[in-house]
Amino acid sequence: MKSPINRLVAASVALLASVACCPVFGGDMLRLESPSLELRFDSSSGTLLAVGNKLTGETYNIAGDRFSVETTDFRVGFRDVKPVSVRAEAGRVECVYAHDRLGVEVAYTLDARQHFAEKRVTLTFKQPCGVKQIVIGEPSFSGVDLQLVAYRYPKFMREPGAEPICTYFGRTGKGGFFTGIEMPFDASTTSKQQVVLGYRPSLKVAAGEKLVCEPVYFGVYRRGPQDQEEKNLPLKAESEAMVAMTSAILGPPRHGLVPMACGWHSEMSHVTFRSAQDVEADMKSLDFLAQCGVDWLSDSHPWGGETEKMHGLRDDQPYRLGDLYRRFLEHARQAGVKVAMWGTLNNSHPWGNGGRPYRSDKPEWLMTIAKENYRTNPIVLGAKGNCLAIRPFEDWLTRVNLEGLATGYYPSWAIDGDFFGAGGWYTSVIPVTCTSDRHDHLPGDSNYGCQRALQRLIDTVRRHYPKTYIFMCRPPMDLGVWSLRNVDVCFTLLETGTGDNLTAGDQIRRWSRTRVQRDFFPHYLDQPLVFPSREDGPGKPPNWPKGHLDYVLLSALSSSPNQLYYLPTKSGIPDKDKAEIRHWLDWGRKHVEYLKVRKDLTNWPAPNKVDGSAHVIGARGLVFLFNPTQKPLDGQFALTEQSIGLQGPGRFRVSQLYPPAQRGVQLAFAETVRWQVPEQTALILELQPAR
Numbered sequence: 001m002k003s004p005i006n007r008l009v010a011a012s013v014a015l016l017a018s019v020a021c022c023p024v025f026g027g028d029m030l031r032l033e034s035p036s037l038e039l040r041f042d043s044s045s046g047t048l049l050a051v052g053n054k055l056t057g058e059t060y061n062i063a064g065d066r067f068s069v070e071t072t073d074f075r076v077g078f079r080d081v082k083p084v085s086v087r088a089e090a091g092r093v094e095c096v097y098a099h100d101r102l103g104v105e106v107a108y109t110l111d112a113r114q115h116f117a118e119k120r121v122t123l124t125f126k127q128p129c130g131v132k133q134i135v136i137g138e139p140s141f142s143g144v145d146l147q148l149v150a151y152r153y154p155k156f157m158r159e160p161g162a163e164p165i166c167t168y169f170g171r172t173g174k175g176g177f178f179t180g181i182e183m184p185f186d187a188s189t190t191s192k193q194q195v196v197l198g199y200r201p202s203l204k205v206a207a208g209e210k211l212v213c214e215p216v217y218f219g220v221y222r223r224g225p226q227d228q229e230e231k232n233l234p235l236k237a238e239s240e241a242m243v244a245m246t247s248a249i250l251g252p253p254r255h256g257l258v259p260m261a262c263g264w265h266s267e268m269s270h271v272t273f274r275s276a277q278d279v280e281a282d283m284k285s286l287d288f289l290a291q292c293g294v295d296w297l298s299d300s301h302p303w304g305g306e307t308e309k310m311h312g313l314r315d316d317q318p319y320r321l322g323d324l325y326r327r328f329l330e331h332a333r334q335a336g337v338k339v340a341m342w343g344t345l346n347n348s349h350p351w352g353n354g355g356r357p358y359r360s361d362k363p364e365w366l367m368t369i370a371k372e373n374y375r376t377n378p379i380v381l382g383a384k385g386n387c388l389a390i391r392p393f394e395d396w397l398t399r400v401n402l403e404g405l406a407t408g409y410y411p412s413w414a415i416d417g418d419f420f421g422a423g424g425w426y427t428s429v430i431p432v433t434c435t436s437d438r439h440d441h442l443p444g445d446s447n448y449g450c451q452r453a454l455q456r457l458i459d460t461v462r463r464h465y466p467k468t469y470i471f472m473c474r475p476p477m478d479l480g481v482w483s484l485r486n487v488d489v490c491f492t493l494l495e496t497g498t499g500d501n502l503t504a505g506d507q508i509r510r511w512s513r514t515r516v517q518r519d520f521f522p523h524y525l526d527q528p529l530v531f532p533s534r535e536d537g538p539g540k541p542p543n544w545p546k547g548h549l550d551y552v553l554l555s556a557l558s559s560s561p562n563q564l565y566y567l568p569t570k571s572g573i574p575d576k577d578k579a580e581i582r583h584w585l586d587w588g589r590k591h592v593e594y595l596k597v598r599k600d601l602t603n604w605p606a607p608n609k610v611d612g613s614a615h616v617i618g619a620r621g622l623v624f625l626f627n628p629t630q631k632p633l634d635g636q637f638a639l640t641e642q643s644i645g646l647q648g649p650g651r652f653r654v655s656q657l658y659p660p661a662q663r664g665v666q667l668a669f670a671e672t673v674r675w676q677v678p679e680q681t682a683l684i685l686e687l688q689p690a691r
């Protein structure tokens with residue numbers, strides 16, 4: 001049974017029939033096939049020779065599908081290894097290569113339902129060494145009218161030395177392919193028609209150690225009618241194919257509607273509870289959230305505020321909740337508010353309250369950064385933290401996190417802070433260089449070691465607590481989509497604050513489109529920020545935005561089933577606003593299956609345009625229309641699979657659900673709906689088969 005997400009994925013890449021994905025031998029060629037993609041291999045060397053795009057009927061020939069490994073002691077290139085075996089089974093081609101110092105396995109996999117394949121290299125080292133650079137492949141592509149485009153994202157990464165993720169698109173007039181490494185901070189390069197797909201692990205390995213390398217993807221797409229080229233941006237068809245791939249790899253949503261309050265920005269305690277009054281004040285904040293229908297909370301202070309206890313823990317001491325904090329969690333349970341345990345990576349409180357690195361009995365676990373590398377960055381210069389790329393430290397940190405979750409009070413788990421031991425604020429986008437020679441990384445570049453440790457921590461939490469709602473702030477919010485394996489939601493970067501709910505709603509939709517269409521997030525991993533109001537100064541209440549609550553809430557609900565709220569839980573808001581928030585969140589809970597799918601209408605939020613999104617499962621769904629302009633305007637969309645994800649044929653009834661109105665039309669599949677949207681209004685249409 002396909003989930004709604006899979007249906008959307010299928011719709012956006014077209015033509016996925018239930019054909020088995022079997023390798024086929026033909027002459028000296030070996031093939032992997034799905035209904036949209038074909039990979040052809042040399043059956044003696046196991047190298048990829050061509051990518052066939054069945055959506056367009058094109059073939060992109062490949063030369064130089066080689067790997068290489070550079071270590072501190074030796075370099076092994078493709079010419080140095082001997083193919084031992086090339087094996088093929090359903091959906092998989094596996095090649096084994098031999099070398100005196102290294103065992104190499106290369107596996108290509110293609111799921112029969114998918115439009116992309118993955119290549120994974122596994123290295124087994126026969127002697128200890130330091131792994132400096134790995135090249136997974138260096139294919140040169142050739143094809144009719146083929147143009148190679150390197151696209152880097154997320155765009156905000158502009159710190160010196162930080163090269164964000166890169167996807168390479170091969171474009172023709174009909175469609176094309178895409179390839180890249182599934183990781184942030186890779187070291188891939190391109191020249192003319194060649195792509196070198198590589199990264200710098202900068203890791204020490206022991207004799208006999210197996211290093212499973214980061215995967216490379218190859219996928220295909222077909223151009224649609226709306227694929228105009230824009231400088232430095234992916235085509236719409238490229239975005240849709242990329243998001244269909246990231247959705248398949250990262251998996252469908254695991255939860256329903258999750259409206260979460262950020263305790264830190266909701267006037268709750270940032271520091272340790274010292275008295276019953278402290279706890280009782282935050283218990284009232286919990287009641288406030290429950291009244292608003294906000295039934296999730298990210299804890300307002302890391303480790304429940306028990307900062308000193310956390311950096312004082314030793315190896316033989318288990319993590320236990322303090323009595324005052326336990327009282328808070330008990331109250332949350334009674335109020336029906338699910339709390340996210342807020343852990344930090346390498347400093348007990350990177351944002352103040354006397355936070356320090358963990359385990360002062362292990363000074364050798366501290367990160368030693370070369371200060372001269374970060375001269376312009378005061379946050380890094382002021383940071384102090386443990387180096388994550390130390391296995392015994394990682395094991396200790398993992399144990400403490402699992403002990404926290406084992407208390408049974410946390411349906412959710414969050415990580416925040418950067419790899420340096422500071423609070424972040426864009427510092428996570430600078431690669432970490434730890435100069436210690438006693439850690440698991442090579443002295444210098446410790447970035448991949450840190451990323452790998454964080455991913456292992458996330459994977460371990462998922463394995464032990466499969467139903468936990470895993471919420472990421474930093475570092476993943478800076479690192480992008482490939483740091484979100486096993487994650488349920490990633491905080492947005494829009495926390496600058498806006499004055500009114502109309503502007504805020506437009507920003508929410510624009511940023512969410514950016515993360516989906518340009519950064520390739522599945523929309524349900526996004527977490528729009530609602531009411532990013534800031535306090536005007538100490539003791540002054542936040543500037544609570546008045547009016548148009550429906551506009552901002554529907555902007556967020558249409559963007560993702562997950563949202564984060566900053567709410568003035570102590571200075572308060574009008575009761576009617578509380579009731580309206582609750583009304584829309586209850587509405588979202590009722591319609592959440594539709595919110596888990598999304599197809600954006602063509603226009604981006606802009607003056608004099610109606611934008612919106614469609615949320616359709618089969619022959620039923622919702623369409624949101626937004627008019628930010630001070631005059632009525634028409635919105636329009638076609639009743640097609642391409643436009644809104646609708647399954648035809650047939651006749652459909654379109655009626656206005658909100659604002660309440662007796663407006664409805666009946667139209668046939670493929671006809672265009674035109675609907676007037678009043679000025680500065682959010683409107684919901686319901687779509688169903690006509691009776």
Ligand SMILES: [Zn+2]
Nearest residue numbers: 387434436439
């Ligand atoms: Zn280190």
